[in-house]
Amino acid sequence: MIGESGYIQDLFDTPPAEPPTVPQTAAEALALMDDWVERDWIRALDHAFAAFVCNIVGEQGEQPSHMLALLAAMVSHQVGRGHVCLDIRHLCRDTEPTLVLPSEGVASLPADCLRPSDLFSGISPDELIADLGRSCAVGNGGQATPLVLDGTRLYLRRFWRYEQAIAAGIRDRLENPVELDDAGLLAQALNALFGTGPEPDYQKIACALAARNSFSVITGGPGTGKTTTVVNLLAALQSVACESAGAGDASPYLRIRLSAPTGKAAARLSESIGGAVERLPLAELPGRPDKSAIPTQVTTLHRLLGSRPGSRRFRHDQDNPLPLDILVIDEASMVDVDLMASVFAALPARARLIMLGDKDQLASVDAGAVLGELCQRAEAAHYLPATARWLESVSGCRLPAELTDPQGLPLDQAVAMLRKSYRFDEHSGIGVLAAATNAGKLDRELINRCRQQGFEDVAWVAPASGSVRPLASEPGTALLADHGLTGSPERFRNSGEGRRINDVSVAPPVGYGHYLRLIRDGRPVLAAATEERERWDAWATDVLEAFNHFKVLCALRQGPFGVEGLNREIAGRLRQAGLIDRTEGWYNGRPVLITGNDYNLGLMNGDIGVTLSVPWDRDDSNKPVGTLRVAFPSSDGSGTIRWISPSRLQSLETVYAMTVHKSQGSEFTHACLVIPDRLTPVLTRELVYTGITRARHWLSLVVSQEGVLKEAVGRGVVRASGLARLLA
Numbered sequence: 163m164i165g166e167s168g169y170i171q172d173l174f175d176t177p178p179a180e181p182p183t184v185p186q187t188a189a190e191a192l193a194l195m196d197d198w199v200e201r202d203w204i205r206a207l208d209h210a211f212a213a214f215v216c217n218i219v220g221e222q223g224e225q226p227s228h229m230l231a232l233l234a235a236m237v238s239h240q241v242g243r244g245h246v247c248l249d250i251r252h253l254c255r256d257t258e259p260t261l262v263l264p265s266e267g268v269a270s271l272p273a274d275c276l277r278p279s280d281l282f283s284g285i286s287p288d289e290l291i292a293d294l295g296r297s298c299a300v301g302n303g304g305q306a307t308p309l310v311l312d313g314t315r316l317y318l319r320r321f322w323r324y325e326q327a328i329a330a331g332i333r334d335r336l337e338n339p340v341e342l343d344d345a346g347l348l349a350q351a352l353n354a355l356f357g358t359g360p361e362p363d364y365q366k367i368a369c370a371l372a373a374r375n376s377f378s379v380i381t382g383g384p385g386t387g388k389t390t391t392v393v394n395l396l397a398a399l400q401s402v403a404c405e406s407a408g409a410g411d412a413s414p415y416l417r418i419r420l421s422a423p424t425g426k427a428a429a430r431l432s433e434s435i436g437g438a439v440e441r442l443p444l445a446e447l448p449g450r451p452d453k454s455a456i457p458t459q460v461t462t463l464h465r466l467l468g469s470r471p472g473s474r475r476f477r478h479d480q481d482n483p484l485p486l487d488i489l490v491i492d493e494a495s496m497v498d499v500d501l502m503a504s505v506f507a508a509l510p511a512r513a514r515l516i517m518l519g520d521k522d523q524l525a526s527v528d529a530g531a532v533l534g535e536l537c538q539r540a541e542a543a544h545y546l547p548a549t550a551r552w553l554e555s556v557s558g559c560r561l562p563a564e565l566t567d568p569q570g571l572p573l574d575q576a577v578a579m580l581r582k583s584y585r586f587d588e589h590s591g592i593g594v595l596a597a598a599t600n601a602g603k604l605d606r607e608l609i610n611r612c613r614q615q616g617f618e619d620v621a622w623v624a625p626a627s628g629s630v631r632p633l634a635s636e637p638g639t640a641l642l643a644d645h646g647l648t649g650s651p652e653r654f655r656n657s658g659e660g661r662r663i664n665d666v667s668v669a670p671p672v673g674y675g676h677y678l679r680l681i682r683d684g685r686p687v688l689a690a691a692t693e694e695r696e697r698w699d700a701w702a703t704d705v706l707e708a709f710n711h712f713k714v715l716c717a718l719r720q721g722p723f724g725v726e727g728l729n730r731e732i733a734g735r736l737r738q739a740g741l742i743d744r745t746e747g748w749y750n751g752r753p754v755l756i757t758g759n760d761y762n763l764g765l766m767n768g769d770i771g772v773t774l775s776v777p778w779d780r781d782d783s784n785k786p787v788g789t790l791r792v793a794f795p796s797s798d799g800s801g802t803i804r805w806i807s808p809s810r811l812q813s814l815e816t817v818y819a820m821t822v823h824k825s826q827g828s829e830f831t832h833a834c835l836v837i838p839d840r841l842t843p844v845l846t847r848e849l850v851y852t853g854i855t856r857a858r859h860w861l862s863l864v865v866s867q868e869g870v871l872k873e874a875v876g877r878g879v880v881r882a883s884g885l886a887r888l889l890a
């Protein structure tokens with residue numbers, strides 16, 4: 163019987179497609195990869211790197227093999243996807259999940275198209291490794307080769323160096339713990355800060371652990387008290403330093419700097435740390451340290467290290483180390499290996515490093531998953547009996563036996579996990595959903611509970627049950643646009659009224675109508691205006707704060723559930739409601755996200771501003787006229803506003819909807835997480851968890867296909883890297 167495709171071929175007399183030929187030479191491999199670039203499977207950069215490698219080995223008189231060309235492109239492709247290296251064993255065993263090529267699935271591939279999995283699966287990794295070992299393009303790190311093979315891992319040389327530098331920096335600090343002259347003083351300070359009692363107080367334990375280490379990691383989910391803990395830790399360290407200082411010491415205090423990878427994260431930490439410092443019982447601590455000894459200003463890592471426009475190098479490095487004794491990095495999950503290696507290069511030999519972050523969040527946009535790797539064993543702690551005894555003696559808390567392990571590794575002794583959320587209790591849907599997502603399991607019971615307003619902080623936004631219309635159809639996107647306007651309080655239990663957290667009442671959820679009404683109704687009176695810049699700053703501060711009350715978060719950029727489509731839909735709905743007067747170009751109220759660093763303007767990728775009409779220009783008769791300026795919060799956390807003319811801004815996009823990736827390091831009073839209607843490689847457990855945990859008080863989950871959400875939550879990502887092995 164002739165199949166349908168055979169029948170069509172007969173009709174047109176077209177010969178069947180040629181079976182694809184597997185490349186045998188480097189030139190054929192490069193030609194094949196040209197096709198992959200055309201199809202957008204790999205970047206032109208990956209192809210160019212493979213061509214470069216072939217060229218340089220050719221110059222050395224070596225005939226480059228097709229596998230060398232392919233592997234050079236694949237390792238570059240992997241780095242583009244956030245991996246630090248390519249594990250040859252994984253490549254041969256699980257080609258598709260390892261490379262995720264093509265990224266949108268293979269259903270519509272023409273028969274004459276070769277996929278990477280046609281080339282690598284079934285090949286012996288040992289043979290491939292032996293082949294690579296014979297090429298002059300591949301070394302073991304000792305020589306200046308473009309590729310480095312370390313066991314079964316193939317690296318771009320630069321990334322191998324980063325990983326080695328990070329591992330060396332950590333190892334060196336693990337081998338040189340802090341000598342505490344008087345652990346009793348530390349215990350006294352911790353008792354004053356946390357109180358006493360035998361029940362495990364993981365914040366207190368984390369402080370004790372970090373106090374005796376030159377390198378430490380404190381990880382915890384949202385609201386577990388990472389900021390509170392680090393403020394207490396710094397107070398305890400300054401207290402001990404102050405009490406132990408000799409009479410002749412110039413300053414008894416340690417030099418501390420606080421940092422975060424993005425301006426947004428830095429501003430958020432600055433905001434929360436100020437309040438925490440105010441609440442410290444400093445007068446009760448040994449040495450009675452002064453409040454000024456605990457910094458509240460947080461800088462971005464780039465600013466701290468001294469970034470130089472157009473250069474990858476920083477002002478501070480091994481030849482010009484940072485002038486500090488303690489460096490704290492918040493939101494460390496967002497730090498990639500490149501930046502982390504620069505931090506270690508710039509740290510003075512005996513300075514301490516304290517990393518804070520949530521190990522379960524999405525890893526950095528660029529290569530590496532440093533925090534995740536360092537925290538792989540954090541759940542079970544693996545404290546050596548000696549560590550456990552020391553922690554118990556200093557904190558006065560009893561450590562559960564299951565957290566000790568006679569086989570614990572040196573790194574385990576420097577990692578503390580906070581285990582209790584002070585923001586989300588067992589009744590909070592956000593907390594329950596985050597925990598279930600982390601466990602990789604969203605069961606029917608939990609989904610039904612969300613659907614039926616079983617949690618007061620979660621709204622489930624989906625097509626009416628039994629509806630055959632998917633959300634992506636017109637009424638579906640209109641529903642999303644309406645949600646963007648109002649935040650749909652009616653979808654929450656009691657319309658969001660009457661909620662209290664820690665005895666503080668929480669305002670009902672809002673949408674974008676909220677900040678736009680504040681722009682309209684809160685605008686300073688024009689006549690009183692021009693020279694009173696503070697009033698305009700205060701208004702802009704309120705608007706930016708109000709804009710932070712709600713955000714639509716997407717997994718994808720394209721499609722009806724992507725950033726671009728939703729930005730259009732929501733802007734259209736806001737215009738229809740009369741809250742903005744246009745949807746394209748610049749307009750009063752347009753929120754923008756900066757998408758590239760601009761050192762001249764002091765704006766960083768990820769900064770958010772709102773466009774406002776201000777009366778600072780004059781017409782011919784000297785009357786004030788409205789001009790559009792974009793208001794950005796200052797990057798130093800000082801609470802002032804930077805007003806920038808739209809024409810000076812280079813890379814930006816409208817930001818009613820933003821990707822979950824870009825939202826890292828931010829929190830919103832109400833977050834609306836949009837799950838697309840099909841599974842794509844970016845949709846993973848880490849992404850869903852990060853999206854859910856951006857919500858501070860209210861979460862709307864937009865779910866068109868329940869199965870997609872469930873499957874996404876079942877899929878964790880493991881980034882290829884050798885850091886954990888180097889530290890084992």
Ligand SMILES: Nc1ncnc2c1ncn2[C@@H]1O[C@H](COP(=O)(O)OP(=O)(O)OP(=O)(O)O)[C@@H](O)[C@H]1O
Pocket residue numbers: 365382383384385386387388389390391434584585829
């Ligand atoms: N030990 C504690 N006892 C009571 N409340 C606490 C304690 N620790 C933290 N909190 C409160 O819990 C909330 C969250 O704390 P904090 O901001 O330190 O957590 P975080 O882990 O840094 O949060 P985020 O998720 O924003 O990063 C704050 O309101 C804080 O005051």
